[in-house]
Amino acid sequence: TQLLEQSPQFLSIQEGENLTVYCNSSSVFSSLQWYRQEPGEGPVLLVTVVTGGEVKKLKRLTFQFGDARKDSSLHITAAQPGDTGLYLCAGSNDYKLSFGAGTTVTVRA
């Protein structure tokens, strides 16, 4: 059983569309991170959110940490083929990172 549940599991959209990926848990986390992983490579950190209610923007990507620090979302505006990859959320507690199962995003040109 995953500590962090991500939805949807798969997402396929056309270039230029928007998408949102969700990460939910019954546990409270000190911080939450989002990673992107491309085939044959390790995950790469996109952002860390720490404060409940925090919103961070990274170009076309917007990350939100829930008020209760149990959930998070990642929104991509005007998706591009280069956004294709596996998006992983990870919660930090007790000196450990717990990862969600990931959302596979495919952006079609």
Place this chain on the structure above:
Amino acid sequence: DSGVTQTPKHLITATGQRVTLRCSPRSGDLSVYWYQQSLDQGLQFLIQYYNGEERAKGNILERFSAQQFPDLHSELNLSSLELGDSALYFCASSVGTQGRLGETQYFGPGTRLLVL
């Protein structure tokens, strides 16, 4: 390129065998983390070493062990291998420990292990 190196890139072995995976962290990083990624379990934290000492333990089987050497490189030893141990094994490094706010972990390219 994250600066974390892992060898070998691919490993094919038989059930019952023992293998060693190697990881060199980024220059200056004191922590090394090991993760297992499989299709059914996702990315699972195995173990963390900080400056040579075990710092945190996750879902690591008793058949698996790790260590971090004085030069800070780390090795993950997998023994009595089973078919279900086939997975991608990632090493990550960070400057300090995970801590409360979450350290940035830099992941290596992984070792793909296939147990036949």
